[in-house]
Amino acid sequence: MAEVNLDIRYIGHLARLELTSHEEELLGAQLGAVLGYVRKLEELQLDGVEPMAHAVRLVNVTRPDQVQPSLLSSEGLQNAPAQAAGLFLVPKIVE
Amino acid sequence: MPLTIIDLIRRLAGREVSAREAMQGCLDRMDQVEGRVRAFLSCDREDALHQADAADRALAAGVTHKEKPLLGVPIAVKDLIAVRGQPLGCASRILDGFISPYDATVVKRLRTAGAIIFGRLNMDEFAMGSSTENSAYQPTTNPWDSSRIPGGSSGGSAASVAAGETFGALGSDTGGSIRQPAAFCGCVGLKPTYGRVSRYGLVAFASSLDQIGPLARDTADIALLLRSIAGWDEMDSTSVREPVPDYAGALDCGVKGLRLGVPRDYMVAGLDPEVRALTQSAIEKLASLGAEIEEISLPHTDYAIATYYIIATAEASSNLARFDGVRYGRRVEGGDPMEMYCRTRGQGFGAEVKRRIMLGTYVLSSGYYDAYYLRAQRVRTLIRRDFLEAFKRVDAIVGPTTPMPAFRLGEKLADPLQMYLTDIFTVPCNLAGICGMSVPCGFTQSPKLPVGLQLLGKPFGEAELLRVGRAYEQATEWHRSFPID
Numbered sequence: 001m002a003e004v005n006l007d008i009r010y011i012g013h014l015a016r017l018e019l020t021s022h023e024e025e026l027l028g029a030q031l032g033a034v035l036g037y038v039r040k041l042e043e044l045q046l047d048g049v050e051p052m053a054h055a056v057r058l059v060n061v062t063r064p065d066q067v068q069p070s071l072l073s074s075e076g077l078q079n080a081p082a083q084a085a086g087l088f089l090v091p092k093i094v095e
Numbered sequence: 096m097p098l099t100i101i102d103l104i105r106r107l108a109g110r111e112v113s114a115r116e117a118m119q120g121c122l123d124r125m126d127q128v129e130g131r132v133r134a135f136l137s138c139d140r141e142d143a144l145h146q147a148d149a150a151d152r153a154l155a156a157g158v159t160h161k162e163k164p165l166l167g168v169p170i171a172v173k174d175l176i177a178v179r180g181q182p183l184g185c186a187s188r189i190l191d192g193f194i195s196p197y198d199a200t201v202v203k204r205l206r207t208a209g210a211i212i213f214g215r216l217n218m219d220e221f222a223m224g225s226s227t228e229n230s231a232y233q234p235t236t237n238p239w240d241s242s243r244i245p246g247g248s249s250g251g252s253a254a255s256v257a258a259g260e261t262f263g264a265l266g267s268d269t270g271g272s273i274r275q276p277a278a279f280c281g282c283v284g285l286k287p288t289y290g291r292v293s294r295y296g297l298v299a300f301a302s303s304l305d306q307i308g309p310l311a312r313d314t315a316d317i318a319l320l321l322r323s324i325a326g327w328d329e330m331d332s333t334s335v336r337e338p339v340p341d342y343a344g345a346l347d348c349g350v351k352g353l354r355l356g357v358p359r360d361y362m363v364a365g366l367d368p369e370v371r372a373l374t375q376s377a378i379e380k381l382a383s384l385g386a387e388i389e390e391i392s393l394p395h396t397d398y399a400i401a402t403y404y405i406i407a408t409a410e411a412s413s414n415l416a417r418f419d420g421v422r423y424g425r426r427v428e429g430g431d432p433m434e435m436y437c438r439t440r441g442q443g444f445g446a447e448v449k450r451r452i453m454l455g456t457y458v459l460s461s462g463y464y465d466a467y468y469l470r471a472q473r474v475r476t477l478i479r480r481d482f483l484e485a486f487k488r489v490d491a492i493v494g495p496t497t498p499m500p501a502f503r504l505g506e507k508l509a510d511p512l513q514m515y516l517t518d519i520f521t522v523p524c525n526l527a528g529i530c531g532m533s534v535p536c537g538f539t540q541s542p543k544l545p546v547g548l549q550l551l552g553k554p555f556g557e558a559e560l561l562r563v564g565r566a567y568e569q570a571t572e573w574h575r576s577f578p579i580d
Contacts, residue, residue, distance in 0.1 A: 006457070015412060015456040016419070016433075017449055018441030031454055033512050038401040041470050044477070051472030052479060054303050054333070055289040055528020055554075061332040075196040081426035088422055091432050 006031055097124075097259035097577065100168050100316040104160050107167045114150035114167030117262075118143050118211055121169050124260045128579055131241050133233045134255035136174055136215040137182055143169070143213035150209060158209075165323055166209030171261040173252050174215040175222060176307065177296035178202050185298050186230040187220045189443030190424045199296020200331065201265060201307050201324045208323040216251030216264060220445045221415065222272055222300045224248050225517050228508055229447040236504070238280060238578040240542050243501040246276030252310045253280035257545075258579055263311040263320055267297060269304045270403050271496075271521025274533040277310055278496035278547020281535045281576060283564065284310040285317050288554045289528035290335035292321075293328030301410035302333075304403075304525040313574050314534065314564040318342035321557060337555050345558045350566040351385030353559070356489035360396040361520055367499040370546050373537040374495045377548045377567065381493065384566050389489055393481040396523060398474050403522040404515055405458050405471035412455025418443065450511060479527040486553045491563055495520055496533040496547035520549060530557050534564045535573040545573075 008028045012019045019027065073086055082089035098106070106112040122140055129135060150167035160166055172178055175185045177195040179202075184190040202212055219229035227235045227250025235250045237243040238258040245254040249266030253276035256264050266273040268286035277284025285308045292307045299305060309320035322343065327336045357378055362371065382388045420426035420439030427442050429435035444452070458467035485492060498519060507514040524531040529551060536548035548567070552560040568574050 008453070011453050011457050011460065013437075014460060015452050016416075016436040016440055017444070017452060018437040019449070023446075023449070027450060027453055030450060030511050031457065034404060034454060034515070035457070037512055038405055038467070038471075041398060041401050041405075041474055044395075044398065044474060046470065046473040046477075049473040049476050051469055052476040053472060055479070056333065056335055058333065063329075071196055076422075078196060079193050079423035081420060081424070090421055091429065091435055093432055 006035070097312070098262070099312050100165070100262045100319060103168055103262055107154060108160055114147040114154065114211065115144060117167060118147035118169050118213070121213070121261055124258070128238070128258050128260065131236060132238055132254050132258045132260070133235050134217055134251040134258065134260060135171070136184065136186060136217050136232055136251070138214040139181060143211060146211040146213070150211060153209065163209030164319060165205060167211065168209070169211045169213055169262055170205055170320070171214040171216050171252070171255055171264045172202065172212060173218055173249055173264070173266045175218065175267060175298040176202060176265055178212055182215055183298070184215070185221045186218045186232055187443070187445065187448070188231045188425060189418050189439070193424055197296065200293035200328045202296065204324050214255070214261065216249070216255055218251055219248035220448050221298070221411070222248040222267055222269055223411070223447050223451050225271070225275060225514055226502070226507065227251065227276070228504065229445060231445050234504055237501045239544055240501070243503055243544070244279070246279035246501060248272040249284070249310065250276050253277050253282055253284065256280070256282045256310050256312060259577065263309060263316055265307055266310050267305055267307050268525065269300050269407060270525050271518045273308045273310060274496050274521050274531055274547065274549060275518065277533040278549070279501040279545065281545030281573070281578065282310055282312055283314055283317050283532065283534050283574065284308065285321060285532040285557065285560070286524065286530060287321065287325065287557060288530040290333055291325050291337070291530070291555065291557065293331040293334045295328055295330035299414040301407040302414060303410060304407060314561050314568055315343065315346060317532070318346055318561050340558050342558055342561055346561055346565045348562050349385065350381055350563055352387070353491065353563065354387045354389060354489040355381060355563070356389050356391035356485050356492045358391050358393045358396070358492060358494055360393045361494035365498055366495060369539045370495050370497070370499060373546045374548060377536040378493055380570055381563065381567060384570055386563070391485045391489060391492065393485060393523065395474065395477045395481050396519070399478055399523040399526060400515055400519055402471045402474045402478065403518070403526060404454070405467050406475060406526070408451040408455030409459050409468050410455070412452045412459065415448070415452055447511070475526050478523050482523070482527045482529055482551070491556065491559050492551040494549050496549035497521070500539050500544035500546055524551055529554055530560060532560045532564055534567060535576070536567070536571070537573055538576070
């Protein structure tokens with residue numbers, strides 16, 4: 001496992017979280033402690049051990065491509081922070 | 096002493112009590128204790144009584160509990176399970192004002208069984224926490240001692256059941272979030288095998304670990320609730336096509352001849368002496384009832400917390416990406432979409448949620464993925480193997496649910512790692528995908544606080560857990576103790 005090398009601002013950017021400088025400082029210390037703790041996994045010899053993503057064997061589930069009842073667009077939009085003409089409204093993306 | 100669900104059903108069937116009276120009884124109890132317990136974030140009383148009246152009409156029309164096993168029974172729901180037309184907030188500011196457009200599968204099934212669905216139960220924000228102190232709205236207190244936490248993340252579910260505000264509740268368990276609060280509040284809580292209960296309509300925290308499960312006052316009630324919510328669901332591709340047994344029918348088979356394993360790795364230093372003694376005497380009680388007790392080893396237990404906090408946060412960082420202020424929930428405006436996402440999430444999420452998103456983002460980030468996430472997934476395989484090996488020799492595993500009784504409000508808030516370490520006995524079960532249940536097994540002396548006995552079972556071995564829990568319950572009185580005057 002690599003040395004704990006935390007660039008909090010960069011991780012915050014990847015996570016799309018705006019953090020105050022106080023939060024950056026606090027999170028840096030707390031995550032450092034947790035990452036220090038999880039390094040105990042380095043003690044284990046893991047050669048040949050398969051990684052496990054899930055407890056049950058997953059198979060791809062498909063169904064016939066037929067239209068089935070689903071949310072009405074009004075229901076899908078009922079919790080939207082901003083909407084217009086039956087669509088979600090977002091800040092301008094393309095100049 | 097409030098009624099169990101089974102008691103209530105008997106009285107509803109005998110017309111000794113109406114569903115409206117039962118529901119009103121819960122609401123009255125809330126008026127009496129909520130000022131102190133604060134288990135509910137909200138409750139639509141009119142809707143609850145309306146459902147109760149409908150149940151009374153069905154009873155009057157001759158519908159029986161054979162057809163609708165939970166007809167007229169009030170059940171409260173944790174604030175991360177969708178109930179159509181009701182708020183769904185995950186106790187987070189970022190979902191302030193969100194109204195569910197549909198019912199979760201478990202809610203649909205409870206309605207089909209005739210239950211009255213009411214209330215939004217408090218929790219740690221997005222189920223991240225072990226004390227319910229991470230709720231953005233209010234802490235819930237332990238009904239046995241209001242200076243202490245009820246456990247978490249399903250703290251509202253356990254406290255409301257223990258305080259007599261509902262007959263049963265739904266919670267969710269990602270690393271112990273049903274079993275730990277059940278232990279701290281003195282009720283029964285079951286985490287089903289992964290895939291046993293549909294997660295459709297459950298807001299995802301860590302999708303490979305999350306399961307919905309019931310909390311109630313005794314194991315017979317849990318058997319009834321589980322039977323109603325379990326089973327394959329086409330809306331959840333991780334639910335498993337495994338027949339749902341008649342849990343209630345198998346309850347009273349006793350423990351004679353059952354082999355129960357006691358993991359020596361759970362009876363470790365750091366275990367509170369009173370919890371240890373109570374666990375020990377519960378094991379002796381089970382032995383006296385005819386169970387064969389055998390010491391077993393789960394050698395990777397010590398690595399479970401580290402594994403869990405990598406896998407759970409990795410999955411959470413991905414699942415919670417959807418809260419970006421575009422389609423639902425709170426939005427904080429910005430000059431461009433990126434600024435809007437960052438501000439919305441920065442202001443909408445609480446401290447623990449941000450901590451876990453950051454941790455999960457880090458362990459999945461380029462250059463660290465193999466060292467953290469992939470390694471944790473390999474250790475997860477070892478943890479599951481520990482259990483599968485043990486289950487070759489024993490039918491179920493018994494031990495403590497938690498290393499200590501309920502701690503004080505604020506006691507572990509400043510040190511997240513210390514808080515995480517309290518989950519040591521509950522997280523391995525989720526990592527392995529097996530089932531687990533906590534049943535009351537006594538009280539500490541002073542202060543008097545409930546202690547839980549944890550039963551862990553094979554994949555889809557819920558019937559055995561209920562059978563062991565029931566036998567223990569029949570031989571003890573702990574589950575009949577009631578906290579509030």
